Amino acid sequence: MEIDRRAFIASLGGVAAVNLMDHEAKADALEHYMEEKLDAGVAAQQPEKFPTVAEIEAQIETRPFRRGAGSVFTSSRGNVKILEKMPDKPTLHDFFRLRFAPANHVLQSATRAMKTGMSEEIILACLLHDCVLSLIKPDHGWWGAQLFEPYIPEKSAFAIRYHQTLRFYADDDAGYEYPDQYYRIFGHDYQPPQYIADTYKMLKNHKWYMEPRLVTVNDLYAFDPNAKVSIDPFEDIIGRHFKQPKEGLGFDNSPSAHMWRTLSRPDQPL
């Protein structure tokens, strides 16, 4: 095994500390250091150990919030912050900037969809498919479709609603594998509930099967946190397919207006 002399000396506290050690202590330290390196090397070669469903469930009572709370309602680092006020007549862009941000995941998915030559309905679906996670996480396909349904093409809403189901089922022909990320977040022994299995059965025979399937194909699990993404390349598609209400999102009395208002003002107590 090759030893990085500098790293080894640094691990002991530097040259001065090493000079204070006798021969035997130095030999012990070296042996210990080599053992640790060897263990780390072996660990790096092991396949990742995914948690079980039971292990994930055991974490529930270790948190002051539930996993399904939308991201505007919780903070992973200390207290939540004051949110910037939404304009009086908020647009989709305002929500992207002030409530869905950084929105890296959806922007990267939509960028991929654009690069791979998807239809405009699918690119729009990819751009919006996980935005509702700011509001709520369980059943985010259904919630997300409902949030956007009054404003987007029927095919895009269908794709958003059902991407949640199809991501649990591989499709080799379409180039979609079950993601490792799901072994991590649901547990390696997770079985989708019956309503998801039933929905999958319905989708397999549906003429629009490929719409949500293409969202899953462009859904990135190993997305790059440093990639420079912007909503600008999607301006035209949003302009053509997103019916921005003149009163502003939340104030047009649509069936999902209350969801937009809740996103606007998540600090309201009632």
Ligand SMILES: [Fe+2]
């Ligand atoms: Fe999703």
Ligand SMILES: [Fe+2]
């Ligand atoms: Fe996604």
